[in-house]
Amino acid sequence: MKNVFVVGAGPAGLFAAQKIALAGHQVFLFNRDIKPGGLAEYGIYPLKDKMKFGLRKQFAKVLGLPNVHYFGHVKIGDGYDLTLDDLRAMNPSAIVFSCGAQGYNELGLPGENSAGVYSAKDFVYAYNQLPPYASMDFSTGKRVAIIGMGNVAADIMRWLLRDNPHRKTEEVIVVARRGPYEAKFDKKEIGYVEEYIPREEFLRELDRIRETCAACNQDLSVEKLGDATFPFLTKTFPAEERPRLTFRFLSSPKEILAGSDGRIEKLVVTENDLALRANGSTAARATDRTAVLDVDTLIFAIGDKHDPTVGLPMGPDGYATKPAPDSSTETIYEAWDPAINEPLPGIYVVGWARRASTGLVGIARHDGEEGAKKVLEYLQGQPEQDSLSTEELLAELQAKGLTPVTNQDLEILGKIEEQQARERNLTSFKYSDDDTMLQAIQNERGVLATR
Numbered sequence: 348m349k350n351v352f353v354v355g356a357g358p359a360g361l362f363a364a365q366k367i368a369l370a371g372h373q374v375f376l377f378n379r380d381i382k383p384g385g386l387a388e389y390g391i392y393p394l395k396d397k398m399k400f401g402l403r404k405q406f407a408k409v410l411g412l413p414n415v416h417y418f419g420h421v422k423i424g425d426g427y428d429l430t431l432d433d434l435r436a437m438n439p440s441a442i443v444f445s446c447g448a449q450g451y452n453e454l455g456l457p458g459e460n461s462a463g464v465y466s467a468k469d470f471v472y473a474y475n476q477l478p479p480y481a482s483m484d485f486s487t488g489k490r491v492a493i494i495g496m497g498n499v500a501a502d503i504m505r506w507l508l509r510d511n512p513h514r515k516t517e518e519v520i521v522v523a524r525r526g527p528y529e530a531k532f533d534k535k536e537i538g539y540v541e542e543y544i545p546r547e548e549f550l551r552e553l554d555r556i557r558e559t560c561a562a563c564n565q566d567l568s569v570e571k572l573g574d575a576t577f578p579f580l581t582k583t584f585p586a587e588e589r590p591r592l593t594f595r596f597l598s599s600p601k602e603i604l605a606g607s608d609g610r611i612e613k614l615v616v617t618e619n620d621l622a623l624r625a626n627g628s629t630a631a632r633a634t635d636r637t638a639v640l641d642v643d644t645l646i647f648a649i650g651d652k653h654d655p656t657v658g659l660p661m662g663p664d665g666y667a668t669k670p671a672p673d674s675s676t677e678t679i680y681e682a683w684d685p686a687i688n689e690p691l692p693g694i695y696v697v698g699w700a701r702r703a704s705t706g707l708v709g710i711a712r713h714d715g716e717e718g719a720k721k722v723l724e725y726l727q728g729q730p731e732q733d734s735l736s737t738e739e740l741l742a743e744l745q746a747k748g749l750t751p752v753t754n755q756d757l758e759i760l761g762k763i764e765e766q767q768a769r770e771r772n773l774t775s776f777k778y779s780d781d782d783t784m785l786q787a788i789q790n791e792r793g794v795l796a797t798r
Contacts, residue, residue, distance in 0.1 A: 349731070349732075350439045351375070351441045351442070353376045353445060356378035356384070357447055357711065359714055360715060362711075368412045368415045372726065373737075375418065378418070382760070387406075388403075389476075418753065419757070421744065425657075426656060429747075438735065440726055441722050441726060442694050443696075447703075448653050450652045456603055459603055463487075463645065464645045465485055466647060467495065467500065468651065479780065488610075492519075502536065508590050520593050522600060525619070526559075552595070595616065598619060599631065600645075602615040617633045618634050693729070697717075752785075
């Protein structure tokens, strides 16, 4: 039996931990957040309760294994609670990084630091009640621009137009670098907001780009486009006053202009042409034409990236992994130091820590389990070594001034939040700041101690 550390308790980390634990090893999970789940807890749309409840049950089953030990509220990285060297000093036989892609791609535009400009990841964290984002200012105004046409963008459209209890949005403008056929959101996701798309205005936008798209063999007829990406074109909705969802295709953000109050006031976009690649895909090519959109909020969803402060060597696509043999289709999970051209023995990356923004929960689970197989193969060749017990490891964390949240604490917190949901007549409830969660756990511990 050997000790294995897993950094990150999203789906990839949890299911990697399960596979390693079921093989008979002790697994210690270190998680930045108090609660486990990662994007499965704080990235899935708030009203998708059935999905969240199902995943929480699966995660609870993993954490219920007697040899899986959870330490939440412990952040790993240079300048954080523990460094990679700190973890190594605790003498694990292997370390698995499943901490995801904690950063995001920035726009790199003049005026990007204006008030009212947010990354989609941070904005989603805020409305999903992840501390500390839930307590930060993510206020939105009447005219909101969204950069991107993926499922995250569709979720944000839905929140702004339908479900935000403080909603004051009058128009959401989706700015898309390419055309309507390049939309990446699922039909189901855009279906939640399709009634907000003014049909005649959408058709005028299609007319604006029709010639450019036709040159790339893209038919913008209602029938073809309705079947491919925008089903609302073949439907009829009752006429009523509602916020508007409009699209600005073949456009890329160029500059953000702030008003006298420092908040975004206008978004300058570059108009693009569309070029057909040899493989049949399209590429956006900037022109010298620009347009100005009057907006008071900008949310950009243009991809995720890894956090270099974690302490792992970086490669061209994130954390560096051992180069695969030529012509090999093998997925490589072993971390690699390109500076010395050698592996980092016993260190692995799985899930979005291996490859950012790839798939949802099912794919993350598979990747975590496949990575765990490689860890188990590595452990077979490793000698037994002196390792810290759960009690010793907890004491060492506390000696560093940390307040780790354990498996038992999670059970306590879960019961408290269930009680809060019942009292408030809600389907579910969760606290939105760490201090309140920690205090609730501490109070309940005191009550239990007196019984």
